[in-house]
Amino acid sequence: MLLLVVAFGRIPKTLITPVSADVPVGNLIPSFTSPPAESPESRVATPSNEDDTLSFLATATDGNGDDYYLAICKSNAVTASDGAGAPTCDGGSWCVSAATASGSEASCGYVPQSGDSENNNWYGFVCDEYECSTADQGSGIPGSPFVVNHYPAFGSVSNNGPKDPGQYVTWSTSSTSDSDSYGASDTVKLVVCDSQGITSGACDGNEFCSSSLTASNPSCSYLVPTPTDDGSYTAYAYVVDNHNLGYDTGIESSNGDFGVNSTTPTITSVSINSSSDINLTEGDYTSVIVHGTVSDDNGCSDIEIVTTRTFRSGIGVGGCSATNYNNCYKQYVCSVVTSGNTCTGAGDLSADYECDIDFSYHTESTDASSLYPTENWTSIMSARDYALHIGNTYVSTNVEVISLAALSVTGTMDYGSLAPGSTVDPLSVLVTVNASGNTGINAELSGTDLSGATGTIAVGNQKYSDTVSTAYSSGTTLTSSAVELSLLIPKTTTFGSPESAPVYWGISIPNETPAEAYTGTVTYTAVMTDTGDW
Amino acid sequence: MKKAALIILLLLFPVGFVSRAYAGMGVSPGAIINDKVAAGTTFTQDVYISRSDPDINLSAEITVESSTDSVDVSDWVRFEPGKSFTLPKGENQFKFKVLVDVPVDTEPGEYSAIMRLSAAPEELQEGIVNIAQGVRFDLMLTVTDEEIRTVKVRLAQVDSFPQSDPLKVKIKVQNEGNVEDAPNSLDLSVYDLDNNLIETYSTTSIEAVKPYETDDVYVEFDHSLDVGDYYAEIAINYNEKDKFVETSYFTVTAPLDQPPDEKVVYSTVESADNVEKSYRYVIIGGATVLVFGLVGYVAITLSKERAGVQKSHGKKKKS
Known part of the structure; x- marks a missing residue:
C-alpha cells in the first residue's frame, strides 16, 4: 500500500477516511438501513411537550456484524469512541442509544426541558466503536428538527364568588400566557373542574367551565344552577395551552373554590280559601286554608318554617298582633302539601304550603251587610330559611267573610205538670237565645197549636217576654206567624261566651183540657239586626 | 174531696210539657x-x-x-x-x-x-x-237600567301538565256587573328556573262569565316547552284599567303514553351475521288475538316477511 502511494502522487483528501491509528483493518462503517426518525413525530402542530420523552428510532447494519450506536447530535459532528463504547457528539448530544445488534432497531430518548429552544435541529449518526456514518437528519415530518412545547405560565386564579343561584361565577387568571411562538404563537385556556385531574385538556370529572383559547389571562364563567344549596364548593382551576399541555403543579386548585349565597325565599300564588269568599259555620269553627308556593333558589329543603297571618284589611298587619278570632289570626304554621308540589329534596326549587286556620263563627264579616263593607280579609305568608332569611307575600286576591245570622237556643220549655185551668204566671220558663253567628240578631217567634190525642191547646195560650217576672197577661201572645222580638243581641266576640238574651215563657191551660200529652212546635228564627246594634 | 180528686187527677194525668234544647x-x-x-x-x-x-x-x-x-x-x-x-x-x-x-x-x-x-x-x-x-x-x-261592567280576577294559575297537552291557564273570574263580561286580555311569559325567558303568549279571547257569577275560565296555548320546571308571569287586564298579576310555578311532565288500545313494541335481534333486524309487534285492544285449536291455542305473532304489517329497520340481512 505504501509503494502505491509514492508511485501515483498525493491521494485527494476526499478519498481518505479519517481513522485512528487503532481502527481495525477492514472495519466497515455502519450504515442506515432505516433513516432516523422522531417517535412520535415532533412538529409545529404536534410538538414534543416539556417533560414528555421524545424517542429517536433508526436501523443500521454493520458490515462486520458489529454492534452499533445511534447518536442524535446537536451538530453535524461526532467522534467514535475508539473501542471504548458509545460515540460522543462533538457539539453535544440529544441522546445516544445503547449498543444495538447490526440489523436491529436502535432507539434513544430525550426529555425536552424548559430551557430548550422551540426549534431544535438534530443529526443522526450510526457508529460502531471505531467509525461513524455521515449525518442523516431523517426526512419529512419525523425528520429534523424537533419542536418543543413548553408549559404555559400560570400566575394566579381567582373568582368573583359567592354568587346566587342563577348568577355566573367567573374565574379569572393573571400573568397567564404561553411564550411559545415557533410557527404560531401558542394560546392558553382555563378549565375549571369539580374534582382534581385533567386529561388532554378536559376534566377527568365534571367541568364547571372552560374558556376559549386566548393569548393571555383566560377566564370562564359558570352559571350556578337554580336551585343550588348555599355553601362553599370545591373547584380545581387548570390552564392548558393549545396543545393541551397544562400547568400541573401548584396553584390549579387552591383558588378554585367558590361560594353560593343563601337567598331569600320567595312566595307566590298565595290564596285564602281558594280565592272564594268565606262562609262561616254557626256556633263552630270553619276550616280556612291559606295556600302558597314557596320557592328558594337554594332548594325547597332550605325552608325552615312557613307561617301566615290572616286579618281584616282595616286593622293592617301591625294590628294583627295576637289571634283574637274576630279580626286577627296570627302566626299559624303551615305544612308542605302531601300531594302535588311537594318538596322532593335536592334539586327541587319549590313546594306548596298550606295553613289550616279555624275561623270562629264570630269572625268579623266584610260583605255589604257588615260593619266593614269596604274592607275584606287578607293574609301574608312568610317563609324563613335556615340562614334566617325571610320572604313575605300577601295574597293575590283578598276575600270577604260573609255575614252569618245565626242563633242557638239553650234551655227547655218545661212547664212541668199543669192542671186544667192553671197558668204559669208570671212568665217564668226561661229559654236563652244565643248569637251564634257574626252579626247582632233579633229573634222571630212563631208556633203551632199543641195537639193531644183528643184535645188541643191553641197556640195563643203561650205567651212570652224578654223581661223577667212579666205577668202572663202582659206577655206577647205566640202566633203562627213570625213576630220579631227585639232582643238586640249584640255580636258575639268570644267563642265560648256567646252574647245572649232571655225569653220567658208561660202558658195557660184552659179548663176541661183533657189530661194527656200534647205536642207542638215553637220556632225561633234568627234575624240580622242593623249594624248599629251589633 | 174535690180538691183531693183534683190532686189525684193531676197525679194520674199530668199535663206536662218538656222540650229538649x-x-x-x-x-x-x-x-x-x-x-x-x-x-x-x-x-x-x-x-x-x-x-x-x-x-x-x-x-x-x-x-x-x-x-x-x-x-x-x-x-x-x-x-x-x-x-x-x-x-x-x-x-x-x-x-x-x-x-x-x-x-x-x-x-x-x-x-x-x-x-x-x-x-x-x-x-x-x-x-x-x-x-x-x-x-x-x-x-x-x-x-x-244602566249597563254596569265590573269584572274582578280572583285567581290565576298554571298547573303542571304533560308535554303532550296544551299550556292551560286557569282564571277565577268574578263578574260583579249586570252583563256578561270577561277580562280584556291575558299575557303570559314563561321562564326557566335560571330566569331565562322561554316563551311568551297573549290573547284577547277569554270566555265571558255571566252577570253576578263567579266562574273558572280556562285559556289554552300551544307550546314548545321541553319537559322541566318553569314559572309563568301572568298578567290579566280587565275593566280597561285594572291589572291582575301573578307568578305561578309549574312543571311540564313527560308526554302521556300512547293510547292503551294500541301498544307498539320494537324489538332488535342481532343475528349470527351480526346484522340487525327489527320486528314490530302490535297488541290490539289490550288483548292478544288467540286461535283455539282442538288441542289448545296458538298465539299469532309477527312473522319475518309478513307484508303490509312489518317494517324493517336498520340494516337488512344479507342474503
Whole structure:
C-alpha cells in the first residue's frame, strides 16, 4: 500500500477516511438501513411537550456484524469512541442509544426541558466503536428538527364568588400566557373542574367551565344552577395551552373554590280559601286554608318554617298582633302539601304550603251587610330559611267573610205538670237565645197549636217576654206567624261566651183540657239586626 | 174531696210539657243585597245554612213574602233544589241557590222581599214542645237600567301538565256587573328556573262569565316547552284599567303514553351475521288475538316477511 502511494502522487483528501491509528483493518462503517426518525413525530402542530420523552428510532447494519450506536447530535459532528463504547457528539448530544445488534432497531430518548429552544435541529449518526456514518437528519415530518412545547405560565386564579343561584361565577387568571411562538404563537385556556385531574385538556370529572383559547389571562364563567344549596364548593382551576399541555403543579386548585349565597325565599300564588269568599259555620269553627308556593333558589329543603297571618284589611298587619278570632289570626304554621308540589329534596326549587286556620263563627264579616263593607280579609305568608332569611307575600286576591245570622237556643220549655185551668204566671220558663253567628240578631217567634190525642191547646195560650217576672197577661201572645222580638243581641266576640238574651215563657191551660200529652212546635228564627246594634 | 180528686187527677194525668234544647242554625249571607241588577236578567246567590251540631235530619221549608208594595217580588224568586229540602244529618253546611228572575219590564228602583227558612225535625217528639230553628235572609235589590261592567280576577294559575297537552291557564273570574263580561286580555311569559325567558303568549279571547257569577275560565296555548320546571308571569287586564298579576310555578311532565288500545313494541335481534333486524309487534285492544285449536291455542305473532304489517329497520340481512 505504501509503494502505491509514492508511485501515483498525493491521494485527494476526499478519498481518505479519517481513522485512528487503532481502527481495525477492514472495519466497515455502519450504515442506515432505516433513516432516523422522531417517535412520535415532533412538529409545529404536534410538538414534543416539556417533560414528555421524545424517542429517536433508526436501523443500521454493520458490515462486520458489529454492534452499533445511534447518536442524535446537536451538530453535524461526532467522534467514535475508539473501542471504548458509545460515540460522543462533538457539539453535544440529544441522546445516544445503547449498543444495538447490526440489523436491529436502535432507539434513544430525550426529555425536552424548559430551557430548550422551540426549534431544535438534530443529526443522526450510526457508529460502531471505531467509525461513524455521515449525518442523516431523517426526512419529512419525523425528520429534523424537533419542536418543543413548553408549559404555559400560570400566575394566579381567582373568582368573583359567592354568587346566587342563577348568577355566573367567573374565574379569572393573571400573568397567564404561553411564550411559545415557533410557527404560531401558542394560546392558553382555563378549565375549571369539580374534582382534581385533567386529561388532554378536559376534566377527568365534571367541568364547571372552560374558556376559549386566548393569548393571555383566560377566564370562564359558570352559571350556578337554580336551585343550588348555599355553601362553599370545591373547584380545581387548570390552564392548558393549545396543545393541551397544562400547568400541573401548584396553584390549579387552591383558588378554585367558590361560594353560593343563601337567598331569600320567595312566595307566590298565595290564596285564602281558594280565592272564594268565606262562609262561616254557626256556633263552630270553619276550616280556612291559606295556600302558597314557596320557592328558594337554594332548594325547597332550605325552608325552615312557613307561617301566615290572616286579618281584616282595616286593622293592617301591625294590628294583627295576637289571634283574637274576630279580626286577627296570627302566626299559624303551615305544612308542605302531601300531594302535588311537594318538596322532593335536592334539586327541587319549590313546594306548596298550606295553613289550616279555624275561623270562629264570630269572625268579623266584610260583605255589604257588615260593619266593614269596604274592607275584606287578607293574609301574608312568610317563609324563613335556615340562614334566617325571610320572604313575605300577601295574597293575590283578598276575600270577604260573609255575614252569618245565626242563633242557638239553650234551655227547655218545661212547664212541668199543669192542671186544667192553671197558668204559669208570671212568665217564668226561661229559654236563652244565643248569637251564634257574626252579626247582632233579633229573634222571630212563631208556633203551632199543641195537639193531644183528643184535645188541643191553641197556640195563643203561650205567651212570652224578654223581661223577667212579666205577668202572663202582659206577655206577647205566640202566633203562627213570625213576630220579631227585639232582643238586640249584640255580636258575639268570644267563642265560648256567646252574647245572649232571655225569653220567658208561660202558658195557660184552659179548663176541661183533657189530661194527656200534647205536642207542638215553637220556632225561633234568627234575624240580622242593623249594624248599629251589633 | 174535690180538691183531693183534683190532686189525684193531676197525679194520674199530668199535663206536662218538656222540650229538649236544640243546637243552633245560621244563614250566610244574612241578607242578599245587589244594587246593580238589570231588568231581564237572573241574579243568582249561593246561600249556606249551617249547623254546629247536625245530629238529625231537618225538613227545611222556605217562604217568601214581598215587602214591595207595587210588585209581588216573591214571584221573581225561585230556589234550587226547591223550596223544600232536607238538611242532612252530619253536614255542617248545606248550600242552596236563590235565583231572582227580574222581569224585563221592571222599572228601575228598589225591590225587596223577606225570605225565611224554617227547619223542624222530620219526626216531632211526642208530648213535648219541640223547638224548631229558622233563619231570615232578606232580599234587597236595586234594579238599574244602566249597563254596569265590573269584572274582578280572583285567581290565576298554571298547573303542571304533560308535554303532550296544551299550556292551560286557569282564571277565577268574578263578574260583579249586570252583563256578561270577561277580562280584556291575558299575557303570559314563561321562564326557566335560571330566569331565562322561554316563551311568551297573549290573547284577547277569554270566555265571558255571566252577570253576578263567579266562574273558572280556562285559556289554552300551544307550546314548545321541553319537559322541566318553569314559572309563568301572568298578567290579566280587565275593566280597561285594572291589572291582575301573578307568578305561578309549574312543571311540564313527560308526554302521556300512547293510547292503551294500541301498544307498539320494537324489538332488535342481532343475528349470527351480526346484522340487525327489527320486528314490530302490535297488541290490539289490550288483548292478544288467540286461535283455539282442538288441542289448545296458538298465539299469532309477527312473522319475518309478513307484508303490509312489518317494517324493517336498520340494516337488512344479507342474503
